[in-house]
Amino acid sequence: NVRVAREVGLFPAPGADFSYVGIDAILEQMRRKALKKGFELNIMVVGQSGLGKSTLMNTLFKSKVSRRSTQAPPEERIPKTIEIKSVSHDIEEKGVRMKLTVIDTPGFGDQINNKNCWMPIMKFINDQYELYLQEEININRKRRIPDSRVHCCVYFIPPTGHCLRPLDVEFMQRLSKVVNIVPVIAKADTLTLEERDFFKQKIREDLRAHGIDVYPQKEFDEDAEDRATNERIREMIPFAVVGSDQEYQVNGRRLLGRKTKWGTIEVENTAHCEFAFLRDLLIRTHMQNIKDITSSIHYEGYRVRRLNESNAQSNGIAEHDVSASEI
């Protein structure tokens, strides 16, 4: 069937083929609706201080979105306990509006005794699920439930070059069960390419050995095409990144980079570091998927646990799944 390409709002020109129904116009309708509504994205960054978390966020979103930039800190201090600081920004690109929330976790891994440092973070993530759940089960609920759930947690691994530390393992083991974790090797410009490859391999082995499922998780691959794409990503994880919000002149172009005595590291040059892959994954190709996994897997998992545990508590019996429709 020959179909005349048409803009929404115009009638087909006379003489056009009328066997076209117009069902595929729904795609355009959805796009319009999405543009009007805008999008939300909540990213959490976790890692010791000094690993360049704020800089990386600023580099990713090409603007001053991190906590540091919105407050004028009197002096740098490392908090005594882990704090969770959340900052939101409205950004817009080509008509697409996004509410970006960057959640910072200063103090993580900075104490002498880091035991249970994952706890406040886990609690924060679960609190967001709880907030959403509460709104969802209201009788009079908002048309659009505000989504503060953490869609993605970027975990910064210090570039030791050896393997994962117990803190890394402990954190990722626990949190990969409730949130999408994207591990990155921070300040990767301190590693040579060979060191980097070795480090990555070690990390991947460690992740496998401890049963840590980072994003994109194998079990959520939808079809063969998905799996192929995601396998390629999984072979690159963790991304070795370098962040910068300074521009330098390189070969006549102004590029984001880090200037050192021995050369300029171009952030977006994939021969130098893997920042571009991270950006593409998080923003350009998999952002919707990250949000979908959060809402249909992690949030649903939380909801099931929460509903079951309250039931079990009140009845004092062992939990088993009973759906409301069975009752």
Added chain:
Amino acid sequence: MSTAEVARQAPDGARSVPLSGHVGFDSMPDQLVNKSVGQGFCFNILCVGETGVGKSTLMDTLFNTKFEGDPTKHSQPSVQLRSSTYELQESNVRLKLTVVNTVGFGDQINKEESYKPIVDFIDEQFEAYLQEELKIKRTLHSYHDTRIHACLYFIAPTGHSLKSLDLVTMKKLDSKVNIIPVIAKSDAITKIELAKFKIKICSELVSNGVQIYQFPTDDETVAEINSAMNGHLPFAVVGSTEELKIGNKMMKARQYPWGTVQVENENHCDFVKLREMLIRVNMEDLREQTHARHYELYRRCKLEEMGFKDTDPDSKPFSLQETYEAKRNEFMGELQRKEEEMRQMFVLRVKEKEAELKEAEKELHEKFDRLKKLHQEEKKKVEDRKKLLDDDLNQFKQKKMAMELLQSQGQQAGGSTTLKKDKERKN
């Protein structure tokens, strides 16, 4: 480290920051659309109208296919809803279209309850969705949504005004579904009559407080066309799946001796407008209104009916939770009661069986006793006889011994003749 930038404070506390380069999240609408294409779409249309008013034909014409089904007879005892689902595909879009027809609407002598099956059907779909939403383990993203997104109400082309059945039915439906009224078989009405008819219908709808679906005018891209279309409601449609050659093209049309009505000619009828509004411009909005307005209303009413309340913000209990628990307790109680019943039944049965078995055992014992007795008697008899025989034998032995003694004595005393004689005598 640069100093913090001064940024505007947006109403919800988020600040607006400018981007210094291309980030790439402008691909988000595409990502969203791709995901939806992968999942496929659902669209459910309910056609309400009297038998023979042209509902099935219009559906066939709208979607360019021949949906199954024979024309229904007029002898239905009550209104029934017949629903069929079809998978349509156009370019890369897969649509699961469900067409629900009211069968027998307007055929009964007493039409007071005619609207009820329709309302019940719509509620059932909401209920099914609500149940899925309330489940503990749920799969909302792959749930086949059967909620009615659009209700095409077919008005008979009398040219005068709405029938009271129409008013009553539409009033009952307007808070549950998006109603789009259409004038069916509008080739029976002249242009002037049609204009008057439309005005009459609109004023009757307004004066009776019937809320029909308004095409949305808040998005600038489509506001203009939608508001223009709102003025053309109800759409005067003609349906036809027959193609006739007009000029040098094949067109959907109806041929009369006095001329040919072209379905897709805007001067002849509003079919194109209907298709435009229903499918090409507002399908997504119809779905959204169904979910965000009609379904939410149903849900709210249903939950309040079940006895929930949202309390004030500080002590927000898990109110649904409480009823889960209450219901669960009830359910458990029910289970326990049933279990008790079954246990008692079981005990009863066991007792009965036990009694039976005891009976049988008793019988067996008796039998055994009898047999034993019999056996003993027999044994005694045998023993008696044996005794007798033994006695006989003994006597015989004694006699034999006596004889032998006598003989031995005789031998010693006399000759062997006596022995011989005895022997002879014996032989």
